[in-house]
Amino acid sequence: MSDDFAAKVQSVLPGVxxxxxxxxxxxxxxxxxxxxxxxxxxxxxxxxxxxxEGVDVEIVRAYDGAPPAVIGEKKGPEGAPTVLLYAHHDVQPENDHADWDSAPWEPTERDGRLYGRGAADDKAGIMAHVGALRVFGDDLPVTVRLFIEGEEEVGSDTLVELLGKYQERLEADVIVIADSGNWDIGVPALTTSLRGLVRVDVEVRTLTHAVHSGMWGGLVPDALMTLSRVIATLHDDAGNVAIAGLHSGPAADVDYPEERLRAESGGAPGIEWIGSGSTVERLWTKPALSITGLDAPKVAGASNTLVPAAKARISLRIAPGDTTENALARLVAHLEANVPWGATLTHTVVDTGEATQIDATGPAYDAARAAFTEAWDGTAPVDMGVGGSIPFIAEFLEAFPRASVLVTGVEDPDTRAHGANEGLHLAEFERVVLAEALLLRNLAR
Structure with a gap:
């Protein structure tokens, strides 16, 4: 049977x-x-x-002018399970074209990869769903429902409203979210945890206006130095996040070899890793904090003045099991307790997204693991955590509490989603399409 499915996938793949x-x-x-x-x-x-492919589709919006989503349904046999397929059709900006080895909007194959913005994230997710439907044609073994979002890359602002507005048309026994990745080339994965996100802009002010650094330096603290001292308190000497009260947890026993880690992370030669615990704990199930932006005078053209105010954007990834409410409160308390010299500290919340922990047990997950193992020639899937955040998954879990949520995807460690030279590994994509077809077959059983 699997040989028949594999042959069918190969026949539909050129069109896909x-x-x-x-x-x-x-x-x-x-x-x-x-x-x-x-x-x-x-x-x-x-x-x-x-x-x-015979899906009764409709383009919908939360309100007039909101981003367009695509929903739909194709009925299977009476009494068959209902499976909701999710992906998103919007993409990240391509940024500087000079950073790309080929034009970002002209798909180009090199060395077994298809390069282009959205080639993986997440238009390949859409086409994995289309490909699985093409494998079955008119003999679909389950009822398939569809939700293809159009604003995932800008925070899914109207997702909750859409899920509420169209809940009856989206209800399902199993939800397949094709927006993650696999552990490695040749090693599939189910994503079972994702970190949450709290982003905050913090401003420190020490002066009402800039003053001469020679006249007042040594007495008046400048805002850049003061902000730097605040930022320095956010990690201990080993590089662990030093904010009290944040949650941490164990991670799966997965080996992440040093050579692979250094190659995939882009770590500069000689750089040392920060934090303590296993590699995957630090990447998946412990909090992480980065400074992703600074508002301060540029070095070029800087004058000999004390800077009166400086701002930093703090990106705090929170571990599964924590909440954004707790993390935000702990972060703000830490900042306010560590601002020196009577400086004024203010903060503005940029955005938040809840962490996700999926209990990946039960018949739907058994069906998925069997399908993935079959598609990857006997290699069982890894239960993988993801250090990044996909907040909408928590919203699906809340909206459809009785559904089994399977987080799958087409990406691999060298996909470079969101960056220049985003690329889809074509041989792995074939396995992804096969795995989804086998999953629908298994769920029908």
Whole structure:
């Protein structure tokens, strides 16, 4: 049976790839107001692709002018399980074209990869769903429902409203979220945990206006120095996050070899890793804190003045089991307790997203593991954590508490999603399509 499925996948794959390339050529950057018509085109193309497979589709919005999502249904046999397939059709900005080895909006194959913005994240997720439907044609063994989002890359602001508005049309026994990745080339994975996110802009002020550094230096603290001291308190000497009251937990017993870690992380030669615990604990189940931006005078053209105010953006990843409410309160308390010299500290919350921990047990997960093992020629999937955040998964779990949520994906460690030279490993993509077809077969059983 698996040989028949593999042969069918190979027969549909050329068309799936052509359609993926057409999707990649649509510049559906949801963060760019000047390309909102491209987001509309992407939704229309996505709807067209599923309609061609017999799905009754509709483009919907939370309100007039909101980003377009595609929902739909294709009925299976009476009494068969219902499976909701999720992906998103919007993409990240391509940024500087000079950083790409080929044009970001013209899909290009090199060394077994298809390069282009959205080639993996997440238009390949869309096409994995399309490919699985093409394998079955009119003999779909389950009822499939569809939710293809159009604003994932800008925070899914209207997702909760959409899930509430169309809940009856999206209810399912199993939800397949194709927006994650696999452990390695040749090693599949189910994502079972993701860290949450708290982003805060912090400003420190020490002066009402800039003053001469020679006249007042040594007496008046400048804001940059003061902010630097605050930032320095956020980690201990080993590099662990030093904010009291944040949650940490154990991670799966997965080996992450040093050579692979250094190659995939882009760590500079000689750099030492920070924190304590196993590699995957530090990446998946412990908090992490980064300074992702600073507002301060540039070195070029800087004058001999004491800076009156300086601002930093703090990105705090919180471990599964923690909450954004707790993490935000702990972070703010730490900052306020550690601002020196009577400086004024203010903070503004940029955004938050809850962490996710999935209990990956039960028949749906057994069906998924069997499908993945079969598609990868006997290699069982890893239960993988992800250090990044996909807050909408927690919203699906809340909206559909009785559903089994499977977080899958097309990415691999060298996909470079969100960066230049984003690429899809084509051989792995074939296995992803096969695995999803086998999953639908297994769920029907």
């Amino acid at each position: 790839r052509r359609d993926l390339e057409d999707l990649v050529r649509i510049e559906s950057v949801s963060a760019d107001p000047e390309r909102l018509t491209e987001v509309e085109k992407s939704a229309e193309k996505t709807a067209e692709l599923f309609a061609a």
